[in-house]
Amino acid sequence: MKLATFKGGVHPPERKELTKDSPIQRAPIPEKVVVFMQQHAGAPAKPIVEAGQKVKTGQIIGEPGGFISAYVHSPVTGTVVEIKKLSNIIFGRAVDAVVIQREGEDDWELLPHGDFEKFSKDELLENIKKAGIVGLGGAMFPTHVKLNPPQDKKIDTLIINGAECEPYLTIDHRMMLEKNEEILVGIKIVKKILGVQNVYIGIEENKKDAIEFLKEKWKGQVIVVPLKTKYPQGAEKQLIYAVTQRKVPQGGLPMDVGVVVQNVSTMYAIKEAIIDGKPLIERGLTITGEAINKPGNWWVRIGTPISWIIENLGQGFKNGIENVKILMGGPMMGIPINNIDTPIVKGNNGITTLIPEELRGTFCIRCSYCVYVCPMGLQPYLLDLLGKKKRYDEAAQIGLLDCIECGSCTYICPAKVEHVKTIKLAKKVYRALRGGEK
Numbered sequence: 001m002k003l004a005t006f007k008g009g010v011h012p013p014e015r016k017e018l019t020k021d022s023p024i025q026r027a028p029i030p031e032k033v034v035v036f037m038q039q040h041a042g043a044p045a046k047p048i049v050e051a052g053q054k055v056k057t058g059q060i061i062g063e064p065g066g067f068i069s070a071y072v073h074s075p076v077t078g079t080v081v082e083i084k085k086l087s088n089i090i091f092g093r094a095v096d097a098v099v100i101q102r103e104g105e106d107d108w109e110l111l112p113h114g115d116f117e118k119f120s121k122d123e124l125l126e127n128i129k130k131a132g133i134v135g136l137g138g139a140m141f142p143t144h145v146k147l148n149p150p151q152d153k154k155i156d157t158l159i160i161n162g163a164e165c166e167p168y169l170t171i172d173h174r175m176m177l178e179k180n181e182e183i184l185v186g187i188k189i190v191k192k193i194l195g196v197q198n199v200y201i202g203i204e205e206n207k208k209d210a211i212e213f214l215k216e217k218w219k220g221q222v223i224v225v226p227l228k229t230k231y232p233q234g235a236e237k238q239l240i241y242a243v244t245q246r247k248v249p250q251g252g253l254p255m256d257v258g259v260v261v262q263n264v265s266t267m268y269a270i271k272e273a274i275i276d277g278k279p280l281i282e283r284g285l286t287i288t289g290e291a292i293n294k295p296g297n298w299w300v301r302i303g304t305p306i307s308w309i310i311e312n313l314g315q316g317f318k319n320g321i322e323n324v325k326i327l328m329g330g331p332m333m334g335i336p337i338n339n340i341d342t343p344i345v346k347g348n349n350g351i352t353t354l355i356p357e358e359l360r361g362t363f364c365i366r367c368s369y370c371v372y373v374c375p376m377g378l379q380p381y382l383l384d385l386l387g388k389k390k391r392y393d394e395a396a397q398i399g400l401l402d403c404i405e406c407g408s409c410t411y412i413c414p415a416k417v418e419h420v421k422t423i424k425l426a427k428k429v430y431r432a433l434r435g436g437e438k
């Protein structure tokens, strides 16, 4: 099998065997959910409900706070208990969260829905917006914005991201095997919106069953591109290069080379919204890692606390393990949580539980490994150094803002330098000081 790929990258232990054969099961609905008003890139949503108010499953509880923002819906039928500011670990600040007590089974509030052919492009985009759909691969960029590029950006190619290069996670793999018909409907809807004919799906070759299965199922409709198993193969720019050999310019976006990339789970969410009228109130995720009793793949309501998921779905931590490290996401790009009651958000593709590793953070020995693996062609050791010295302008000149935070440098570093931590902070400070300029 000829495999497409990119320059750089690393190959960490995959550990997908823990869950790759676990079919996605539907989790029970928790008694209480905590729904953040920011679960998307851009401005937080504004809550439009108040304490004591009854809400239905799928009812809008938060309205977009800006052009780049998203609607937020109630994941359960029940009563709003309170609205409070809570620390949102993903966005690094406190944001409004709506706490809802469930009462009984789902009483749905659905969006306009039906055969997608009856909707115009603008109606489809509006319904995707109203459904609160964001990129479910982790980036959480509002999908209606991504599917509506400026007129001067001619899009000719849609790439579906089935790479799932993060170690441990297998939810996209299971989605491709179990939900291929629904995903294909989502792809047809997006094809209509973008007016494109070329559609590819990139899948790492460690998912051979999905490659063979979709080649057969989607014959003549979507070109399946087997990818080398290498991290970060699923990062947008690396995926685009592997599939089309087009290079997104420094500081540019996929639309600059005529491409839109969408994750497989996002395609499923689009089908659910347009055909069935269901806004984004649940998603599939992998619960995995060395520290948990029962790894698996589950459909879980947004707003479910991680503590509830670990106890009820993962059957708790293994005996005798202390100081478990819990990540929202996989081990490479996942965000470590400091509060186990943190609720899951739309972009949460997994919960990974790890046994504490040895201490990180010693000194660079100039081995250049990080430079060799960086898929963006950066000098991570230097970005780390300049970041630590607060020389942000110099860091920006050598590509600080081009870092995709993939973590390959930190993974490969023999001195265990934590570049990504420093780079993330440096980007944040630089943007604050310079107002987001490139």
Ligand code: SF4
Pocket (backbone or CB within 6 Å): 363, 364, 365, 366, 367, 368, 369, 370, 371, 380, 381, 409, 412, 413, 414, 415, 416, 417
């Ligand atoms: S991999 Fe680590 S030790 Fe080697 S140059 Fe990069 S930061 Fe320094």
Ligand code: SF4
Pocket (backbone or CB within 6 Å): 373, 374, 375, 376, 377, 378, 379, 380, 383, 402, 403, 404, 405, 406, 407, 408, 409, 410, 419, 420, 423
């Ligand atoms: S510098 Fe950024 S893009 Fe390069 S390997 Fe490190 S995290 Fe990835």
